[in-house]
Amino acid sequence: MNLKLRVWRQRSAAEKGKMVTYQVADVSPDMSFLEMLDVLNEQLILDGEDPVSFDHDCREGICGSCGVMINGRAHGNGLFDSHPQTATCQLHMRSFKDGDTIDVEPWRATAFPLIKDLAVDRSALDRIIQAGGYISAPTGTAPEAHSILVAKKDSDAAFDAATCIGCGACVAACPNASSMLFTSSKVVHLGLMPQGQPERDDRVVNMIHQQDLEGFGGCTNIGECSASCPKGISMENISRLNHDLLGALRAGARPKS
Amino acid sequence: MTVTHSGQRRTPKAAKTSSVFKKVVMAVSGIILVLYLVAHMVGNLKLFAGAETFNGYSEWIRRIGEPAVPGQTVLWIIRLVLLVAVAAHIWAAISLWRQAKRARPQQYVARKQVAQSYASRTMRWGGVILGLFIVYHILDLTLGVANPAGHDATPYDRAIAGFSNPFVTLVYVVALLALGFHLRHGVWSATQTLGQSNKTRERTVNAFATVFAVVLTAGFLIPPLSVLVGIIE
Ligand code: HEM
Ligand code: SF4
Ligand code: FES
Numbered sequence: 462m463n464l465k466l467r468v469w470r471q472r473s474a475a476e477k478g479k480m481v482t483y484q485v486a487d488v489s490p491d492m493s494f495l496e497m498l499d500v501l502n503e504q505l506i507l508d509g510e511d512p513v514s515f516d517h518d519c520r521e522g523i524c525g526s527c528g529v530m531i532n533g534r535a536h537g538n539g540l541f542d543s544h545p546q547t548a549t550c551q552l553h554m555r556s557f558k559d560g561d562t563i564d565v566e567p568w569r570a571t572a573f574p575l576i577k578d579l580a581v582d583r584s585a586l587d588r589i590i591q592a593g594g595y596i597s598a599p600t601g602t603a604p605e606a607h608s609i610l611v612a613k614k615d616s617d618a619a620f621d622a623a624t625c626i627g628c629g630a631c632v633a634a635c636p637n638a639s640s641m642l643f644t645s646s647k648v649v650h651l652g653l654m655p656q657g658q659p660e661r662d663d664r665v666v667n668m669i670h671q672q673d674l675e676g677f678g679g680c681t682n683i684g685e686c687s688a689s690c691p692k693g694i695s696m697e698n699i700s701r702l703n704h705d706l707l708g709a710l711r712a713g714a715r716p717k718s
Numbered sequence: 719m720t721v722t723h724s725g726q727r728r729t730p731k732a733a734k735t736s737s738v739f740k741k742v743v744m745a746v747s748g749i750i751l752v753l754y755l756v757a758h759m760v761g762n763l764k765l766f767a768g769a770e771t772f773n774g775y776s777e778w779i780r781r782i783g784e785p786a787v788p789g790q791t792v793l794w795i796i797r798l799v800l801l802v803a804v805a806a807h808i809w810a811a812i813s814l815w816r817q818a819k820r821a822r823p824q825q826y827v828a829r830k831q832v833a834q835s836y837a838s839r840t841m842r843w844g845g846v847i848l849g850l851f852i853v854y855h856i857l858d859l860t861l862g863v864a865n866p867a868g869h870d871a872t873p874y875d876r877a878i879a880g881f882s883n884p885f886v887t888l889v890y891v892v893a894l895l896a897l898g899f900h901l902r903h904g905v906w907s908a909t910q911t912l913g914q915s916n917k918t919r920e921r922t923v924n925a926f927a928t929v930f931a932v933v934l935t936a937g938f939l940i941p942p943l944s945v946l947v948g949i950i951e
């Protein structure tokens with residue numbers, strides 16, 4: 462198939478960027494979106510031009526490195542009824558039609574400063590995790606797994622929340638550029654587990670504090686995040702985070718400054 | 719590691735002004751306003767009971783609590799609570815609006831929204847419409863300065879005089895539709911903000927929000943429209 466791509470090109474955060482149009486010929490429907498970008502880049506290199514920068518690693522939808530806006534949707538999620546929500550690397554070109562025009566843009570948020578072209582710096586999400594997305598456990602011999610019982614419904618909900626791969630699509634899709642879905646998934650997956658209880662109050666308070674410091678917007682419960690999330694993280698996690706935060710503030714937890 | 723002391727009273731600034739805290743302020747103040755609106759809507763329906771009942775009701779509001787407290791005390795407490803709620807609501811809304819603007823200074827070239835509703839998209843500008851309407855509404859029916867029958871007319875006469883004018887009624891219709899949308903998303907959003915939603919409840923909460931918004935809006939719209947078409951004269 463032959464495609465017309467309009468790709469955001471920007472050499473660095475300091476310079477101005479713009480959409481640049483490219484024709485990509487002979488794209489196989491079995492290629493992933495990233496492989497299609499590889500084809501474009503090979504062509505650009507042969508033409509002596511600068512290839513398009515984009516992030517990727519596992520290319521199997523589990524690492525969270527990849528992610529671009531495709532026709533105005535994060536990872537292209539929501540564009541195709543037939544296609545389940547995935548990361549960009551798992552979107553295949555058979556979802557498009559020959560002759561399509563595809564707009565490709567980077568995640569846009571103050572908290573995700575642009576590095577080059579489609580690559581943005583998402584270390585703000587790492588810092589939110591550092592602020593509280595951990596548990597403290599003694600090292601040494603692993604305890605018997607059955608020694609701490611967890612209710613099935615809690616372990617299921619915790620597991621669902623833990624599937625977040627930290628890609629940042631929720632932020633990119635949110636009209637407020639809020640990272641609430643990401644942060645809530647981290648708060649909830651630990652908060653539902655017995656091992657996560659000692660730090661539960663501090664966790665939510667510090668992670669929200671960090672989220673605000675990073676320059677993300679506030680959540681207004683619109684739901685574009687969940688509709689764009691490759692893992693389908695549910696909005697219920699946001700409600701759970703809010704519940705934890707109110708409880709923590711009542712109990713006197715305050716963010717470390 | 720945060721050191722927490724039970725009974726710690728003083729809150730560092732950051733906690734008080736976190737984005738979630740502002741949302742909670744918005745939710746709680748919104749709920750106060752909604753409770754008032756329910757009572758207000760029911761009160762308005764008394765227009766159907768005629769001038770005497772309606773004016774009597776208006777009188778009664780001014781006398782609640784008498785003789786235990788001097789006249790108008792309760793009325794002024796209600797007004798004060800509403801004023802504080804509106805101020806807190808607008809403060810949180812503007813503050814979060816600015817935070818959201820700062821969070822994405824550069825817009826996308828191509829953008830497609832699939833999840834957001836009309837109601838959720840218009841919370842901010844719809845809220846501005848409501849704010850302006852509240853000012854006009856007070857000038858019209860509470861103070862009477864913007865009312866054709868004027869300040870000295872009875873509350874019933876002021877309502878009839880105002881709503882007989884199609885333009886006045888149109889303003890009310892637009893504002894109340896904006897209110898309906900605001901509450902459609904607001905009720906759902908407040909439930910999330912206060913941590914009371916989950917996957918199983920989500921549908922019920924959303925259904926309730928819709929029904930509630932429709933009933934409240936309809937309840938408010940009926941009296942003005944009835945005056946306009948002459949059912950109430
Ligand atoms: C004066 C103008 C007003 C402005 C600027 C305003 C603005 C807003 C904004 C921006 C939100 C948050 C939207 C979101 O979460 O998506 C909101 C929520 C809400 N508003 Fe208003 N509003 C106004 C008046 C009112 C009035 C008169 C009522 C009462 C009927 C009301 C009830 C609510 C409720 C219940 C919420 C939900 C709280 C939450 O999001 O957690 N608002 N408002
Ligand atoms: S919640 Fe979903 S969209 Fe957001 S970072 Fe995690 S996996 Fe990506
Ligand atoms: S490259 Fe790892 S999720 Fe796409």
